[in-house]
Amino acid sequence: MSYNLLKGKRGIIFGALNSESIAWKVAERAVEEGAQIVLTNTAVSLRLGEIKTLAEKCNAPIIAADATNIEEIEALVDKTLDYFGGKIDFVLHSIGMSPNVRKNIEYQDLNYAFLDKTLDISALSFHKVMQVLYKKQALAEWGSIVALSYIAAQRTFVGYNDMADAKALLESIARSFGAVFGRDFKVRVNTVSQSPTATTAGKGIKGMEGMLEFANALSPLGNADADNCADYCITLFSDLTRKVTMQNLYHDGGFSTMGLSEEVFKAFIAGKEK
Numbered sequence: 261m262s263y264n265l266l267k268g269k270r271g272i273i274f275g276a277l278n279s280e281s282i283a284w285k286v287a288e289r290a291v292e293e294g295a296q297i298v299l300t301n302t303a304v305s306l307r308l309g310e311i312k313t314l315a316e317k318c319n320a321p322i323i324a325a326d327a328t329n330i331e332e333i334e335a336l337v338d339k340t341l342d343y344f345g346g347k348i349d350f351v352l353h354s355i356g357m358s359p360n361v362r363k364n365i366e367y368q369d370l371n372y373a374f375l376d377k378t379l380d381i382s383a384l385s386f387h388k389v390m391q392v393l394y395k396k397q398a399l400a401e402w403g404s405i406v407a408l409s410y411i412a413a414q415r416t417f418v419g420y421n422d423m424a425d426a427k428a429l430l431e432s433i434a435r436s437f438g439a440v441f442g443r444d445f446k447v448r449v450n451t452v453s454q455s456p457t458a459t460t461a462g463k464g465i466k467g468m469e470g471m472l473e474f475a476n477a478l479s480p481l482g483n484a485d486a487d488n489c490a491d492y493c494i495t496l497f498s499d500l501t502r503k504v505t506m507q508n509l510y511h512d513g514g515f516s517t518m519g520l521s522e523e524v525f526k527a528f529i530a531g532k533e534k
């Protein structure tokens with residue numbers, strides 16, 4: 261159902277890889293709500309080809325850019341401004357990757373060259389994207405920038421590994437740049453801390469299946485899925501949330517505030533009695 265919440269708005273969506281990606285769902289919802297969008301991802305992921313289906317559906321151009329590379333981000337922003345013929349109203353940063361996670365290296369054994377990559381791709385890229393947008397004065401007044409995070413930034417979740425450190429940095433960057441963007445351009449910057457979600461990045465995390473079940477059993481409303489996340493991002497891009505900034509917003513069915521639910525407690529006791 262469309263509420264026309266983004267009628268006349270224009271945005272860049274980073275990170276749609278396949279139809280499971282959170283960014284994919286956000287792109288579809290944004291267009292449904294009346295927005296015009298530009299899709300971007302790395303050249304390698306574009307070669308996988310699936311994003312073309314989304315581009316056709318959304319009537320959107322695809323512009324390749326590695327979000328860790330300033331020159332490529334600059335070219336992306338220039339091309340986007342040209343394409344829209346004006347400023348950008350919203351940006352979704354939906355990017356994450358850890359070579360340590362991919363190679364099953366445990367936290368106490370972190371490979372530091374890989375850690376640099378994790379931090380660059382999953383956190384510093386957010387700063388780089390915002391720095392380019394800032395310098396080019398590319399965001400319209402009352403624009404909105406959102407990045408996706410996870411509760412492991414605050415609490416320890418075994419298996420989330422160095423992505424936890426990356427998310428803590430990502431959330432801090434949102435606060436720091438949010439102060440600057442708000443002061444200078446009346447643009448808001450927030451992170452959405454999403455439930456575990458079965459996507460390519462999500463499935464790469466050790467024990468993800470169990471985590472999905474555990475989180476679902478602990479959350480009074482159950483896990484938020486990618487479609488729910490897209491709905492929430494749309495509200496943050498809309499004019500209904502103009503004064504929300506520098507926040508890490510939990511979108512997790514209540515998980516972050518729970519200690520114990522009957523379901524989790526019963527399963528734990530049943531496991532002990534076996």
Ligand SMILES: NC(=O)c1ccc[n+]([C@@H]2O[C@H](COP(=O)([O-])OP(=O)(O)OC[C@H]3O[C@@H](n4cnc5c(N)ncnc54)[C@H](O)[C@@H]3O)[C@@H](O)[C@H]2O)c1
Binds near residue numbers: 282283356455461
């Ligand atoms: N899946 C989950 O459980 C979950 C939970 C909370 C937060 N998140 C976050 O949501 C975001 C989106 O992940 P997803 O779950 O949709 O998985 P996904 O694998 O579909 O998306 C990750 C995207 O990052 C892109 N990417 C990687 N390196 C890049 C680079 N250098 N430049 C530009 N793009 C690059 C990939 O191509 C891919 O499109 C990530 O920030 C992730 O950490 C995911």
